[in-house]
Amino acid sequence: MSKKMRLAAFVTAGPGRPGGWRYPGSVPGWLDASYYHNIARTLEDGRFDLAFFPDILSVPDRFGGSTDSQLRYGALGSLRVDPLPVMASMAAVTRHLGIAATVSTSYAQPFSVARTFASLDHLTAGRSAWNIVTSFQESEARNFNLDAQFDRSTRYERADEFLQVAAKLWDSWEDDALVLDEQAPLFADPDRVHRIDHQGQYFTVRGPLNVPRPPQGYPVLIQAGASSKGKDFAAHWSDVIFCSHASKESAQSFYTEIKERAATFGRDPDRIKILPSITPIVAPTAARAKELAAEIFELVPPLGGLSTLAYHLDVDLSTFPLDERLPEVEVPGVEGHYHEVREITERDGLTLRQLGKQYGGRTEGDFIGTAAEVADGLQEWFTDGAADGFTLQVPYQPGGFETFTRQVVPELQKRGLFRTEYEGVTLRENLGLDRPARGEWTTRAGGAA
Amino acid sequence: MSKKMRLAAFVTAGPGRPGGWRYPGSVPGWLDASYYHNIARTLEDGRFDLAFFPDILSVPDRFGGSTDSQLRYGALGSLRVDPLPVMASMAAVTRHLGIAATVSTSYAQPFSVARTFASLDHLTAGRSAWNIVTSFQESEARNFNLDAQFDRSTRYERADEFLQVAAKLWDSWEDDALVLDEQAPLFADPDRVHRIDHQGQYFTVRGPLNVPRPPQGYPVLIQAGASSKGKDFAAHWSDVIFCSHASKESAQSFYTEIKERAATFGRDPDRIKILPSITPIVAPTAARAKELAAEIFELVPPLGGLSTLAYHLDVDLSTFPLDERLPEVEVPGVEGHYHEVREITERDGLTLRQLGKQYGGRTEGDFIGTAAEVADGLQEWFTDGAADGFTLQVPYQPGGFETFTRQVVPELQKRGLFRTEYEGVTLRENLGLDRPARGEWTTRAGGAA
Numbered sequence: 001m002s003k004k005m006r007l008a009a010f011v012t013a014g015p016g017r018p019g020g021w022r023y024p025g026s027v028p029g030w031l032d033a034s035y036y037h038n039i040a041r042t043l044e045d046g047r048f049d050l051a052f053f054p055d056i057l058s059v060p061d062r063f064g065g066s067t068d069s070q071l072r073y074g075a076l077g078s079l080r081v082d083p084l085p086v087m088a089s090m091a092a093v094t095r096h097l098g099i100a101a102t103v104s105t106s107y108a109q110p111f112s113v114a115r116t117f118a119s120l121d122h123l124t125a126g127r128s129a130w131n132i133v134t135s136f137q138e139s140e141a142r143n144f145n146l147d148a149q150f151d152r153s154t155r156y157e158r159a160d161e162f163l164q165v166a167a168k169l170w171d172s173w174e175d176d177a178l179v180l181d182e183q184a185p186l187f188a189d190p191d192r193v194h195r196i197d198h199q200g201q202y203f204t205v206r207g208p209l210n211v212p213r214p215p216q217g218y219p220v221l222i223q224a225g226a227s228s229k230g231k232d233f234a235a236h237w238s239d240v241i242f243c244s245h246a247s248k249e250s251a252q253s254f255y256t257e258i259k260e261r262a263a264t265f266g267r268d269p270d271r272i273k274i275l276p277s278i279t280p281i282v283a284p285t286a287a288r289a290k291e292l293a294a295e296i297f298e299l300v301p302p303l304g305g306l307s308t309l310a311y312h313l314d315v316d317l318s319t320f321p322l323d324e325r326l327p328e329v330e331v332p333g334v335e336g337h338y339h340e341v342r343e344i345t346e347r348d349g350l351t352l353r354q355l356g357k358q359y360g361g362r363t364e365g366d367f368i369g370t371a372a373e374v375a376d377g378l379q380e381w382f383t384d385g386a387a388d389g390f391t392l393q394v395p396y397q398p399g400g401f402e403t404f405t406r407q408v409v410p411e412l413q414k415r416g417l418f419r420t421e422y423e424g425v426t427l428r429e430n431l432g433l434d435r436p437a438r439g440e441w442t443t444r445a446g447g448a449a
Numbered sequence: 450m451s452k453k454m455r456l457a458a459f460v461t462a463g464p465g466r467p468g469g470w471r472y473p474g475s476v477p478g479w480l481d482a483s484y485y486h487n488i489a490r491t492l493e494d495g496r497f498d499l500a501f502f503p504d505i506l507s508v509p510d511r512f513g514g515s516t517d518s519q520l521r522y523g524a525l526g527s528l529r530v531d532p533l534p535v536m537a538s539m540a541a542v543t544r545h546l547g548i549a550a551t552v553s554t555s556y557a558q559p560f561s562v563a564r565t566f567a568s569l570d571h572l573t574a575g576r577s578a579w580n581i582v583t584s585f586q587e588s589e590a591r592n593f594n595l596d597a598q599f600d601r602s603t604r605y606e607r608a609d610e611f612l613q614v615a616a617k618l619w620d621s622w623e624d625d626a627l628v629l630d631e632q633a634p635l636f637a638d639p640d641r642v643h644r645i646d647h648q649g650q651y652f653t654v655r656g657p658l659n660v661p662r663p664p665q666g667y668p669v670l671i672q673a674g675a676s677s678k679g680k681d682f683a684a685h686w687s688d689v690i691f692c693s694h695a696s697k698e699s700a701q702s703f704y705t706e707i708k709e710r711a712a713t714f715g716r717d718p719d720r721i722k723i724l725p726s727i728t729p730i731v732a733p734t735a736a737r738a739k740e741l742a743a744e745i746f747e748l749v750p751p752l753g754g755l756s757t758l759a760y761h762l763d764v765d766l767s768t769f770p771l772d773e774r775l776p777e778v779e780v781p782g783v784e785g786h787y788h789e790v791r792e793i794t795e796r797d798g799l800t801l802r803q804l805g806k807q808y809g810g811r812t813e814g815d816f817i818g819t820a821a822e823v824a825d826g827l828q829e830w831f832t833d834g835a836a837d838g839f840t841l842q843v844p845y846q847p848g849g850f851e852t853f854t855r856q857v858v859p860e861l862q863k864r865g866l867f868r869t870e871y872e873g874v875t876l877r878e879n880l881g882l883d884r885p886a887r888g889e890w891t892t893r894a895g896g897a898a
Contacts, residue, residue: 014659015636021629021631021636022631022634024631028629031571031572031661032571032572032574033537033540033541033572033573033574036572037541056659057560057561057564057659058655058659059642059657059659066639067639067642067657068639071636071637071638071639071642072634072635072636072637072638072639073634073636074634074636074637077659078636078637078659079627079636079637079659079660079661080659080660081568081571081572081660082564082565082568082569082660084533084534084537084565085533085534085536085537085565085568085569085572086537086568086572087534087537088482088533088534088535088536088537088538088541089537089538089540089541089572091482091538092482092486092537092538092541092542093541107558107560107561108561109556109593109594111506111556111592111593112506112556112557115506115531116531116533116534118531119530119531119534119535120531120534122480122481122530123480123481123482123485123530123534123535123538124482125481125482139655142653142654142655143560143654143655143656144558144560144654145558145652145653145654146653147653178528180470180477182470182471185471185521185522185523185750185753186521187464187470187520187521187522187523187527187528188520188521188523188527188528189520189521190515190516190517190520190521193508193516193520203594204591204594204595204596205591205592205593205594206507206588206591206592207592208508208516210463210505210506210507210508210526210527210528210529211528211529211530211531212480212528301634304634
């Protein structure tokens with residue numbers, strides 16, 4: 001089989017699942033560089049395409065308007081180290097692994113973000129990726145001079161213009177602008193470095209950037225859009241799409257829809273890699289894997305899971321009775337997570353309390369079993385048009401990455417589904433993506449907003 | 450002698466002096482992580498306190514309203530990699546070296562900056578420093594949605610409030626807030642993590658930060674204030690002051706003034722380390738050092754030096770005749786550099802063209818000679834109350850750092866003027882600075898603006 005699976009690892013620079021940090025195999029090293037270095041080496045040994053860091057700009061308080069449950073249970077976002085310096089640090093001890101950091105377009109300026117990623121792309125020799133988010137928590141807005149966040153439509157309009165400006169800045173140095181002729185002298189050719197003179201609705205930026213064009217042209221762009229606007233944005237801009245599905249069927253339908261949207265925007269659907277999230281639990285026997293899943297599940301405090309879900313949905317779940325089913329609600333947050341949660345609630349008849357535990361300990365796609373069984377499941381999604389590869393989540397860090405790398409990766413390699421050596425130098429090369437030519441942004445800009 | 454000199458190295462993440470990149474010993478590796486790793490190792494071998502990265506948020510165009518001379522001659526700011534990821538990358542290959550990055554308070558948000566430095570301080574295990582600038586170039590404002598920059602008084606008011614917010618955020622987690630009790634479970638104690646609810650003139654920030662209190666309490670704070678407002682700001686906030694003087698006498702007068710101002714603000718003057726910039730040129734004989742200085746000087750394109758000076762002074766020097774002396778001018782930019790330039794112009798009777806060459810190739814303090822002669826000069830400044838140590842600038846990178854480390858550092862160590870081993874773990878410990886207690890910001894806030 002020649003078509004290869006892509007593998008990303010979802011790494012949290014802080015506790016991930018609210019039960020994970022309680023597991024004996026978990027190491028609470030999120031504040032230490034060596035923690036990330038170890039994970040980076042493990043992933044590179046496993047020939048992963050990239051490490052993917054989510055982010056959030058506040059301690060969430062969407063459950064009861066308080067940060068208490070988030071902090072008490074170590075739920076998502078209770079502690080979150082800035083992923084950008086983590087990327088630079090991990091890159092210093094690896095040579096091939098791509099590294100993606102999440103940065104919001106709602107609370108940053110395009111000159112700064114374009115410059116940081118251009119710098120990171122040079123410093124990593126073309127291994128940087130940007131997971132673009134627009135942020136959707138009131139608590140984030142309140143850390144940035146606002147009483148309330150921008151509405152969704154404003155966020156996506158701003159994001160679209162943000163990306164246009166960033167692409168113009170990455171293009172502001174022609175690829176051969178840096179001459180370094182000591183004799184002439186000619187350091188950089190002024191005729192090949194251009195102002196961008198952007199004047200838009202949200203941003204006015206003159207340029208040029210003070211960093212030459214990135215090795216990858218643009219960093220790899222990642223998006224996780226589940227809303228209709230989000231899907232358009234993702235189909236327009238993304239090289240990689242991160243998503244979350246409770247079943248192969250819903251993953252297939254998302255996969256088909258995104259590839260079709262991309263085609264209508266004039267993009268080659270093969271140039272967008274869709275990597276659904278999985279959380280496998282692997283053990284020497286199927287029985288031991290089930291036991292392990294139960295042990296980890298047991299460690300999830302229901303309120304820790306619920307406060308994470310409240311954050312994801314952007315709905316204050318503390319206002320609903322804990323021992324009844326969650327009614328249908330309006331979800332301003334991540335629609336994909338809501339669809340997943342509804343599917344699980346209906347299927348298993350869960351009360352809100354049970355849902356909290358389930359959500360906090362969730363293992364999407366039910367990849368629980370031996371390495372061969374997990375590989376079977378991944379192979380099925382991959383060959384049945386549900387995924388171009390996967391984003392590996394683990395119930396606890398860093399052990400979950402080690403187990404998958406030592407046990408599942410060799411199984412995938414044996415079946416010819418996954419690389420045994422890195423194919424290229426840059427992340428784009430390893431992902432099988434072209435280096436965007438200067439000016440390619442013009443074919444992507446607008447329309448998505 | 451028990452009192453020890455402090456040494457910082459001024460490292461540019463891009464070309465520094467406009468002649469430096471033309472020198473055969475220069476390596477144009479500013480886009481590669483290995484370039485910074487090599488410099489970091491050299492400085493750590495030399496027991497330097499810290500590497501110090503300047504920064505600017507545009508390609509300067511202050512000479513004739515165009516970026517041409519900056520780009521053509523590789524003058525300051527023509528290319529500038531973001532120093533924050535460089536810091537993280539250098540820290541990954543060192544254990545003791547402190548690393549300072551410049552970040553402007555005029556074009557960033559305090560939540561983001563406080564979080565990035567808290568993250569870096571954890572990832573470096575307490576070796577981070579922030580060089581606080583307010584930015585003063587029109588070209589920077591134009592990359593951030595503005596037609597014109599804030600006036601100086603607004604910049605310093607904003608900077609003072611920015612620092613207050615940052616300090617509150619660093620204090621928002623009590624030192625023992627992260628509990629990590631898996632049994633309880635109690636990840637972090639909600640009673641020891643606090644909102645800051647800051648509402649000021651420039652910023653509204655709720656907090657808490659999503660990163661625990663930094664190992665150093667606050668990162669080491671560095672400032673280079675030469676204006677009266679700048680000196681007040683520096684005397685208020687700084688742990689380390691970076692400055693530039695053409696003579697021991699002017700350094701002494703600045704040193705005395707800052708220490709006195711600090712005392713009037715209720716601070717212990719010994720807790721502020723003043724490190725004037727030096728650019729020594731060292732060779733086995735005094736004659737060879739003079740020759741080397743002349744060779745390097747020869748490589749400076751006068752217009753490269755002038756466009757750098759135009760940027761530093763924030764004055765369009767293209768409007769003055771090149772073969773006459775620079776008249777007295779109003780300087781909105783760095784007053785310290787202007788005083789230095791006037792001193793040199795008068796003393797040596799230079800035309801503007803000559804001044805450009807002189808400024809581009811300048812070696813402050815005239816430390817040119819053998820290692821012993823350079824050490825004599827440093828010792829004199831140090832013992833005569835002109836400096837607590839020095840910020841080493843080099844005519845070309847990375848060779849200049851290697852020469853100083855191999856030749857001058859052992860001479861200083863032999864005389865008991867400089868450490869042979871690092872004394873502490875954190876940068877504060879090595880600099881002989883206390884770890885600020887939580888709430889210390891209240892004694893520093895206000896007043897400086």
